[in-house]
Amino acid sequence: MANKILAVIEQREGKLKRSAFEVITTSKSLAEQFDLETAAVCIGSDIDNLDEIAKYGISNIVHIKNSELTNYSPSAYTELAADYAKEISADILVFSNTAMGRDLAPRVSVKLNAGCFMDCINLKKVDNDIIATRPVYAGKALLEGKIISPIKIITLRPNVFKAELAANPVNPVVEVKDVTSPNLKTKVKEIKKSEGKLDVAEADIIVSGGRGLKAPENYKLVEDLAGVLGAAVGASRAVVDAGWRNHGEQVGQTGKTVSPKLYIACGISGAIQHLAGMSSSRYIVAINKDKDAPIFNIADYGIVGDVFEILPVLTEEIKKIK
Amino acid sequence: MKIAVCISHVPDTATRVKIGPDGKSIDPAGVTYIINPYDEFAVEEALKTKEKIGGEVIVISLGNDASKESIRKALAMGADEGILLKKDGYFDSFSVANALAEEIKVQNCELVFMGKQSVDYDNSITGQLTAEILGYSCVSVVVGFSIENNKITAEREIEGGREIVETELPVVITAQKGLNEPRYASLKGIMASKKKVITEKPAKEVNNLTEVLSLTLPPSKQPGRIVGTDASAVPELVRLLREEAKVI
Numbered sequence: 001m002a003n004k005i006l007a008v009i010e011q012r013e014g015k016l017k018r019s020a021f022e023v024i025t026t027s028k029s030l031a032e033q034f035d036l037e038t039a040a041v042c043i044g045s046d047i048d049n050l051d052e053i054a055k056y057g058i059s060n061i062v063h064i065k066n067s068e069l070t071n072y073s074p075s076a077y078t079e080l081a082a083d084y085a086k087e088i089s090a091d092i093l094v095f096s097n098t099a100m101g102r103d104l105a106p107r108v109s110v111k112l113n114a115g116c117f118m119d120c121i122n123l124k125k126v127d128n129d130i131i132a133t134r135p136v137y138a139g140k141a142l143l144e145g146k147i148i149s150p151i152k153i154i155t156l157r158p159n160v161f162k163a164e165l166a167a168n169p170v171n172p173v174v175e176v177k178d179v180t181s182p183n184l185k186t187k188v189k190e191i192k193k194s195e196g197k198l199d200v201a202e203a204d205i206i207v208s209g210g211r212g213l214k215a216p217e218n219y220k221l222v223e224d225l226a227g228v229l230g231a232a233v234g235a236s237r238a239v240v241d242a243g244w245r246n247h248g249e250q251v252g253q254t255g256k257t258v259s260p261k262l263y264i265a266c267g268i269s270g271a272i273q274h275l276a277g278m279s280s281s282r283y284i285v286a287i288n289k290d291k292d293a294p295i296f297n298i299a300d301y302g303i304v305g306d307v308f309e310i311l312p313v314l315t316e317e318i319k320k321i322k
Numbered sequence: 323m324k325i326a327v328c329i330s331h332v333p334d335t336a337t338r339v340k341i342g343p344d345g346k347s348i349d350p351a352g353v354t355y356i357i358n359p360y361d362e363f364a365v366e367e368a369l370k371t372k373e374k375i376g377g378e379v380i381v382i383s384l385g386n387d388a389s390k391e392s393i394r395k396a397l398a399m400g401a402d403e404g405i406l407l408k409k410d411g412y413f414d415s416f417s418v419a420n421a422l423a424e425e426i427k428v429q430n431c432e433l434v435f436m437g438k439q440s441v442d443y444d445n446s447i448t449g450q451l452t453a454e455i456l457g458y459s460c461v462s463v464v465v466g467f468s469i470e471n472n473k474i475t476a477e478r479e480i481e482g483g484r485e486i487v488e489t490e491l492p493v494v495i496t497a498q499k500g501l502n503e504p505r506y507a508s509l510k511g512i513m514a515s516k517k518k519v520i521t522e523k524p525a526k527e528v529n530n531l532t533e534v535l536s537l538t539l540p541p542s543k544q545p546g547r548i549v550g551t552d553a554s555a556v557p558e559l560v561r562l563l564r565e566e567a568k569v570i
Binding site for chain 2: 071072074075078098099100102103105106107109110111113114115116117118119131134135136137138139140141142143144145146147148149185186187188189190191192193194197198199201202205229246247248250253254255257261262271272273279280282283284285291296297298299300301302303304305306309310313314317318321
């Protein structure tokens with residue numbers, strides 16, 4: 001069985017992403033269960049908070065560094081991550097299933113001839129195997145399986161595995177490996193940010209709207225509520241296909257599958273494709289005029305009523321407590 | 323230039339999943355199969371690219387005879403020829419990618435489109451694997467694409483924004499919703515597709531690197547409580563979210 005586990009963690013604009021700490025905690029926990037050593041690697045230019053990893057219990061961190069590596073480059077990151085995994089003979093690599101992780105992990109897997117289990121929501125040890133659970137059919141079913149190649153690659157669904165501070169913090173040892181002329185055959189020239197918007201895939205709270213809002217301008221009610229909650233704005237497929245909202249906000253099959261701690265569905269009836277994408281949210285609130293809407297079958301709390309009447313009051317009530 | 327589009331034949335997104343008797347796959351009874359929705363964006367982009375720079379669009383799919391239906395659909399949209407790589411049973415993304423890569427090599431296609439994921443297993447890695455096996459560049463989850471000579475500029479969706487990615491041919495592009503509006507097959511297209519050739523050949527055999535142990539339905543969620551029927555229920559809802567759920 002394996003003897004080394006490598007946490008491949010992600011920085012964006014020189015800061016570790018929250019999901020990086022989820023990867024660290026999970027890697028450490030796997031290492032304890034399988035009695036492995038751990039290491040962490042991060043590729044980037046300057047990174048502010050690398051030593052924070054130690055608070056989560058992994059002390060040795062390798063920073064693969066070059067000023068051209070600020071943004072993700074699929075070609076360069078793939079080579080560098082795979083080379084480092086080979087150098088330390090890593091047997092298990094753990095990534096987060098973010099936009100970067102989803103792109104990078106499979107490419108590294110080819111270089112290492114490793115099987116890939118993507119978007120895992122649970123990992124357990126059975127005999128000497130890691131048994132992974134991942135949602136398939138957008139969450140309508142759960143697949144349990146294992147990787148049969150000697151080297152194994154796992155990506156973790158963000159927001160599912162906890163990032164936990166270690167009981168005994170360790171001293172950070174950051175080793176910087178400067179690399180020269182990385183392979184920038186494929187590179188990010190520019191990042192266009194959606195103005196000040198939180199992404200549904202990364203949000204703790206999501207407020208989503210559907211056809212019950214009747215017209216695109218009424219989406220302001222959803223945006224206002226999201227604003228006071230610090231939430232991301234989501235959308236049903238119906239309103240995306242109608243052109244009211246951008247596809248990046250779509251929740252459900254052919255959109256994003258999300259698991260926030262709170263999901264507020266406003267004027268969404270709950271088509272099977274939508275429910276598949278959000279039913280693993282910790283708490284679901286539904287506001288809909290139709291008491292028979294399928295969304296109420298999975299909602300923890302429901303108000304059977306008019307979104308136009310309820311949303312402004314809800315926004316005001318939440319303002320009072322914030 | 324020869325442009326490849328790789329497509330898969332998958333259960334309609336409206337499918338209510340039931341587990342099959344083997345406990346490892348879905349029960350196909352009563353399930354309607356369709357072309358993977360993301361692959362339609364890939365087909366459209368391939369056709370648009372052909373209209374711009376010329377060439378030929380080859381549709382490649384891996385599966386059993388039923389997959390011909392989806393290949394036929396892509397041909398009706400305007401693709402030139404189809405290839406069915408025949409394979410039965412379970413194959414993971416790794417063995418799919420190897421079989422696709424092999425055929426792309428045979429066909430000598432330098433530009434490859436496919437959907438960013440199939441809506442069955444949702445792995446979203448076949449494009450990246452195929453590219454890496456071929457030694458091609460790859461841009462995944464693409465919502466904008468342009469080609470000038472052999473230079474590619476693609477917009478890739480990431481959390482909270484888009485990356486503008488530059489690369490070169492040969493390349494694999496995986497299509498995300500938003501890339502384009504897939505065309506409908508015209509009656510003429512449908513008629514013409516019937517004359518187009520679908521070549522069948524066995525898929526290259528590559529061992530899976532992963533194994534499915536079981537497929538189960540997620541625990542069903544119990545309906546919660548209806549807090550009220552008008553705005554007067556809002557204070558109680560807020561109280562529950564704060565004190566019971568502790569999420570705000």
